Amino acid sequence: MAALMKKILPVFLLALAIPGGPRELRAEADTSLGEARALYFRGRISKALKLYEEAVESDPKNLSAYLDAAAACKALAENSKAAGMLEKASALAPGDPDILSELGWAYFLDGRHSEARAAFERALDLDKKRAGASLGLAAALLELGGAKDALRVLEKLSEARPNFAAADYLAGLAHEELGRTEPALKSFVSCLKKDWTFAEARSLLAGAYEKTGNAKSAWRQYTRLGDLDPGDPAVGRALARLREAVPEEVRAPASLESLEFSTVSPLGPDRAGRELRVGLWTSPSGKPSELKDFSFDSNGAFAVVGTKTGKVYATGAKGGRWKAVGLRHHSCDVLAPDGRSLGPFKHPVLIRTKEPGQVLLIQDANNRDGTARGYLNGREYRGTLEISAGRRGGVSAVNVVPVEEYLLGVLPSEMPESWPLEALKAQAVIARNQAVLRQKTLRPHRRHGYDVCDGQHCQVYKGVRIESENTRRAVVETLGKFLYYKNELVQSYYHSSCGGETQSSSEVRGWGRLPYLQGRPDGGADDSPPARTPWELALWLKGDPGAHCNLGRGSPTSEFRWLRVIPAKVLERKLNRKFRIGEIRQVIPLERSRAGYVNEILGLGSRGRTVIDRPHLIRSYLGLESLRSNLFLIETRKDAAGKPVEFWIYGGGWGHGIGLCQSGAAGMALKEKKNSADILEFYFPGSEVR
Ligand SMILES: [Zn+2]
Ligand SMILES: [Zn+2]
Structure with missing residues (x-):
């Protein structure tokens, strides 16, 4: 009887679904995709992936299910599976450069560099200005021994997105590949000028200074790295090596005897x-x-x-x-x-x-x-x-x-x-x-x-x-x-840049539930647009979307959108200093706010696991230099044996994302000519200045 039921039940269920017709079927699929999205944002990514897979099985033309499935695969570091999903998606929508670009990245992360190159080139054929595809093409070319070609691609990318530090980082790697230390050095300096938090470039810069015989500058960079990660044996060795070559006054900067004092206070006592x-x-x-x-x-x-x-x-x-x-x-x-x-x-x-x-x-x-x-x-x-x-x-x-x-x-x-x-x-x-x-x-x-x-x-x-x-x-x-x-002082939290959307205080542990600290898109026509799907989140974080705080060329550094390439060994060392999880295997966002801020993350190692649930700790443990924000996407590049080599972290904004966005305030004043009262009312609705 049980065996018979097993056979009959699926047919029976199918029969139940059919009378509703295609419209109801679609509604059902939408609900299931909505549920999958919710699961993804709660960190139950394998479960979400299952729902997406079911959706494409029942409707092999469901493009968005393929795309979200691919995003979920990438979050789980299943890059080859992500590539498979994106191949199918690309077959359904062959003219979409975003899909091709993301396909290129899935190949790249999976170590399939020639295929990656081809996908990026196809994406750029469709749209020359896709920054993500240009960056990917350069990265793939570098792996394929085409450092010179990579440099040409990066040069164009830097023209299109002048504040994008990652382009300089890759250019530095390309120059190093070609044995040109001076230009490599310049690229790393330029990278750090645009984004001083890009500590991975600082390691390379320190090495380049040492190679060119500039012991003083090498010493300064290694000292900064030593401050960030006192346990790094390579930095310790470098400082020991350089000690003799560096004059005393560099090791302990001279006093500033001749300083002039600043002017007096404009306020009366x-x-x-x-x-x-x-x-x-x-x-x-x-x-x-x-x-x-x-x-x-x-x-x-x-x-x-x-x-x-x-x-x-x-x-x-x-x-x-x-x-x-x-x-x-x-x-x-x-x-x-x-x-x-x-x-x-x-x-x-x-x-x-x-x-x-x-x-x-x-x-x-x-x-x-x-x-x-x-x-x-x-x-x-x-x-x-x-x-x-x-x-x-x-x-x-x-x-x-x-x-x-x-x-x-x-x-x-x-x-x-x-x-x-x-x-x-x-x-x-x-x-x-x-x-x-x-x-x-x-x-x-x-x-x-x-x-x-x-x-x-x-x-x-x-x-x-x-x-x-x-x-x-x-x-x-x-x-x-x-x-x-009302009659209370506003808890006026602020941050440097929200990356395009703030988060509610209630979405973050320990921040309380205040009526005026509500997450909202920072600019744009729609106050509460529908929540992003995993695929949309990825495109949003990798792209250059409009927002009050996207100051474009006016912004001094890449604060609005940033990228960090963290070697797995660095992350492993940082996490193990506190958590003893062994060799790093995976890093998976568990809890995301509506906008996508990662408020809880799982680190999986060979000897154990750890959950970090404080945003500022998430930021400080994931990089050598703290990440600018916890609004990010993490992708894992693996070696042939399937071990992580690098984590590519695509982020938005700088700071915790609650309350006022400083870059957004500047954007409102500059682009929309708003005054300070308007600005405060926008970020703290219902408040007033007295
Ligand atoms: Zn304090
Ligand atoms: Zn903002």
Whole structure:
């Protein structure tokens, strides 16, 4: 009976489906494709693939099912199967260059370089301007020994998309292939100028510098790489090799004795607002970080005061070279210009300026291992500097500064001063909201002894030196203005670029559910277009779609669309430092927001697996240099044995994608002539400035 049922049941089900006619059949297929899409976005990609396969089985002309199936195959690193799906799709739609280009990539990832080349060439025959096909053709030519031809293709690509760093990266590889180190070096420099996060190019650049005998530059690049991945043995060996060849002053940059002090504050003392405690030179997660020592000076008189006792230990004037040093046993010291020690201090010491508008200048900052923390040289701060002993024998510092003066240093750190004033004003308002919210409500650094850190974790704050006319004007013209939703301060999150669509706070773990933090397309005619299918997501992330934040040639780097080529070994090393999963096998997005942001990811290794569910950790674990955003597509290039060689990560935007998109704000002001209130209303619907 059971056996009979098995035979009858499919026929019976088929019979049930037929009376509905073709229209209902299509509706059924659509529902199943919708379900497959939902599964794909929830990371159940094998299941989604099954549904797509069923769809093409029941309707061999279902083009979109083939395309989505191919996208799912690529997400699972089943490149050969993806190629099969795309071959069928291409047979159904032979005039579609996107399908041919993606077919080329599936072949390429699968190691079938000649077939890849042919597919890319066919795509370019149909449309010469397909950037993805050009890039693919160059990559395939490189593998086939055609480095010169690859360079010709890349040259044209760079003309069409001048901010596309990946074209320079491949050009560098092509030059290296041809044994031309100088041009290779130039290409890698150009790549990093367009996208400094492209750390894979930095490794090659360091090597090229070393080959050309430029030990100084090689040293600098290797040092940066060492900061990113202290466990990289190749970097350690390179630094040891170069040590002799590099003069002392490069290893520890000289002091900046002749620095001039910046101009005074445009705000009167009574307009500067409440005081804020800003942790200086903090770690990427906003924690205090320690220096071995640093020097300081001021452009006026100052006093060295004990916080505990209120005692004035010394007074100083312009032109002295004072020094703060860490000591053992949780204490620190301040040395006068003549070398006289004022400490040791167990409790924090204040360097208090006397006149309004006065600044403190930092020079010669050194890490605990004695290497220079070069980027701090020349930093200037208004207000008071609070120096305290770190836990590991170093010193750390807090800048106590009125909130509006703090904002003067945040604005140019967070947005280019050349951007439209209305965008800068919108930025000033939300940065002010952030500062006060963090101080009074969120208190993320309560344990660390400050209200905000000076890095991306809170808001980047680089002090006085980078202030400019425009950014000052934006702060002054919005002085004391905040953004409210009903009667509450708006949690005014912002990011550099959303890549074309923001995400809702509720889609990301730990961000809460706020009515004004709703994901939406950043520009475009339709406010809530239908959700993208896996195939559409791939084309969107690999393409150059219109959006407020797509500033085209006006954008300084490839922030809107980027690509990283991460060697499997790099990813393996990074993941294993924390998770011990063994040899890397696969990286699969598990949870995507509506727009496509990857909010949970699975790393599969030979010895285990790990799930990372915090977007900022996903970004930091997947690359040598943190990925710009978690809005990305990951494709796996494998060797003949089926092991991953490289991960090609196609991304959109920079930052977490929640709240205001800074590039989008600039785009709204530039392209649509919107004012700061319009901009804020767009990104925080229902809010108002008061
Ligand atoms: Zn912070
Ligand atoms: Zn945007």
